[in-house]
Amino acid sequence: MTDLQGKVAVVTGGAGGIGQAMGRRFGREGMRVVLADVLAEPLDRATRALSDEGIEAVGVITDVTDYASVESLAKEALTRFGAVDVLCNNAGTGGVSEGYMWEHDLADWRWGIDVNVMGVIHGIKAFVPILLEQGEGNVINTCSGNGGFAPIARGAMGGPATAVYPMTKAAVLCLTESLYTHLEMTGTRVRAHVLFPGGFLNTGIWESWRHRPERYAASQERRTPAHTLADVVARFEAAGARVEFTPLESVAEQVVDGIRADRFWMMGPPTPADGVVSRKAASILARGAPDYLVDVLGRSAEREPESEGESR
Ligand SMILES: NC(=O)c1ccc[n+]([C@@H]2O[C@H](COP(=O)([O-])OP(=O)(O)OC[C@H]3O[C@@H](n4cnc5c(N)ncnc54)[C@H](O)[C@@H]3O)[C@@H](O)[C@H]2O)c1
Numbered sequence: 330m331t332d333l334q335g336k337v338a339v340v341t342g343g344a345g346g347i348g349q350a351m352g353r354r355f356g357r358e359g360m361r362v363v364l365a366d367v368l369a370e371p372l373d374r375a376t377r378a379l380s381d382e383g384i385e386a387v388g389v390i391t392d393v394t395d396y397a398s399v400e401s402l403a404k405e406a407l408t409r410f411g412a413v414d415v416l417c418n419n420a421g422t423g424g425v426s427e428g429y430m431w432e433h434d435l436a437d438w439r440w441g442i443d444v445n446v447m448g449v450i451h452g453i454k455a456f457v458p459i460l461l462e463q464g465e466g467n468v469i470n471t472c473s474g475n476g477g478f479a480p481i482a483r484g485a486m487g488g489p490a491t492a493v494y495p496m497t498k499a500a501v502l503c504l505t506e507s508l509y510t511h512l513e514m515t516g517t518r519v520r521a522h523v524l525f526p527g528g529f530l531n532t533g534i535w536e537s538w539r540h541r542p543e544r545y546a547a548s549q550e551r552r553t554p555a556h557t558l559a560d561v562v563a564r565f566e567a568a569g570a571r572v573e574f575t576p577l578e579s580v581a582e583q584v585v586d587g588i589r590a591d592r593f594w595m596m597g598p599p600t601p602a603d604g605v606v607s608r609k610a611a612s613i614l615a616r617g618a619p620d621y622l623v624d625v626l627g628r629s630a631e632r633e634p635e636s637e638g639e640s641r
Contacts, residue, residue: 330414330465330520331589334359337410339402341393341452342420344371346532347471347580349378351417354581356384363406363413365391366420368540393420393448396455403455413459415588418452419471419524421445423537424491427553437493440545445497449504457508457519465518467588469595470505472523473498478605483624485564490625509593522587527597528575535561570626602627 330336338355342348343364352362356379364379366372369390376388387409391402406413422444426433449470460466475481476495484490501523508521533539535558541547562572579597587595608621623629 330467330518333585333588335361336414337361337363337406337412338415338417339363339365339406339413339456340417340419341365341391341399341402341448342471343388343417344368344375346534347526347530347577348417348419349375350577350581351419351584352386353379353382353384354578354585355415356382356386358585360415361410362386363402363409364388365393365402367392367542393418393451394443396451399448399451399455403459407459412463413456413466414463415467415469416452416456416460417469417471417524417584418449419469420448421471421534423534424494425538425541425547425555426491426493427551429489430492433491433493434547434549436545436548437491440541441493441497443545445494446500446504449501453504453508457512460519461515461517467520467522468505468508469522469524469584469587470501470508472501472505472525474525474527474602474605477502477523477525479609479619479622481625482622485561485568485570485625520591520593522584522593522595524580524584524587524595525597526580526583527600527602528579529572530577530580531558531574532577565626568626 333355338352338360340348340352340362343352344366348366349364352364352375356362362379362384364372364376364386366388367390372388372390376386379386389402389405392398403413422441426437453468457468460468476498480492480495481490505521505523512519512521535556538555565572583595583597586592605621605623612619612621620629
């Protein structure tokens with residue numbers, strides 16, 4: 330699809346961060362936009378911000394963990410705009426767990442899987458039949474290099490990072506590969522894409538714990554405090570890393586370019602971090618140890634254990 334003018338985009342997790350940036354960019358391309366999110370007030374603010382720019386936008390409160398809620402999002406989008414051309418399965422929750430993975434709270438696993446994996450499955454089930462009926466469209470699933478390529482198993486200080494988040498993003502990549510093939514088998518012009526937002530992004534994902542739903546309440550007492558983005562930045566800087574946020578507009582740019590170029594892998598320009606992909610392929614082919622695993626700063630050196638909860 331090259332002409333986006335007048336088309337309709339639905340973006341889950343649209344109340345902020347990458348989702349809102351995609352919605353804004355779609356709107357600037359002349360698209361009509363449905364922002365969907367579980368957080369009512371941020372969703373209202375995000376939708377108003379787009380409308381104030383002259384973008385035709387509507388906000389629909391949606392919980393992607395609940396299939397009925399995603400089905401009514403689809404109905405609402407059709408009622409409002411008469412079509413859905415682009416679906417971004419983007420809602421996500423970050424890593425809140427601490428310690429080694431066998432110590433992670435089962436509630437953390439359930440929350441992460443329900444939002445990051447079932448949320449994408451619900452989006453595919455509710456929307457793909459609509460796109461197929463129309464004969465054209467794009468499904469963009471937000472993945473992450475953390476899991477999509479390999480888990481960041483160690484945090485900045487060398488301790489264990491969450492195992493929940495990367496596992497869910499590995500599933501998102503796999504789901505999108507299956508979706509690509511299944512769509513191709515039908516001969517449709519509906520396309521599947523996987524988005525890898527790159528760089529260090531200033532979004533709510535670092536502090537997902539602030540909006541933890543009651544039904545996924547922690548069942549274990551925390552031993553360490555939950556991290557803020559400011560904590561993460563301070564740790565990066567203490568470890569000698571230069572912290573510079575990548576503008577969210579560049580992620581939205583990747584998406585619009587990727588739709589126009591019909592690109593499955595929606596990624597930025599090659600970076601040294603891509604080395605994980607080739608090292609992983611080499612390790613598999615050599616039947617070797619997983620020596621491609623790195624910490625959140627891209628380093629592979631051994632460090633003393635200390636509990637951490639990086640996500641991304
Ligand atoms: N920020 C990064 O560095 C980064 C990197 C790679 C991938 N991602 C992915 O990008 C996506 C967007 O995250 P972000 O970084 O903009 O963070 P964010 O926290 O700003 O946005 C995520 C949005 O999803 C919403 N959400 C959470 N649970 C939901 C539910 N049950 N139903 C509907 N909406 C729900 C949140 O309310 C929030 O508005 C996520 O899938 C995330 O995993 C982020």
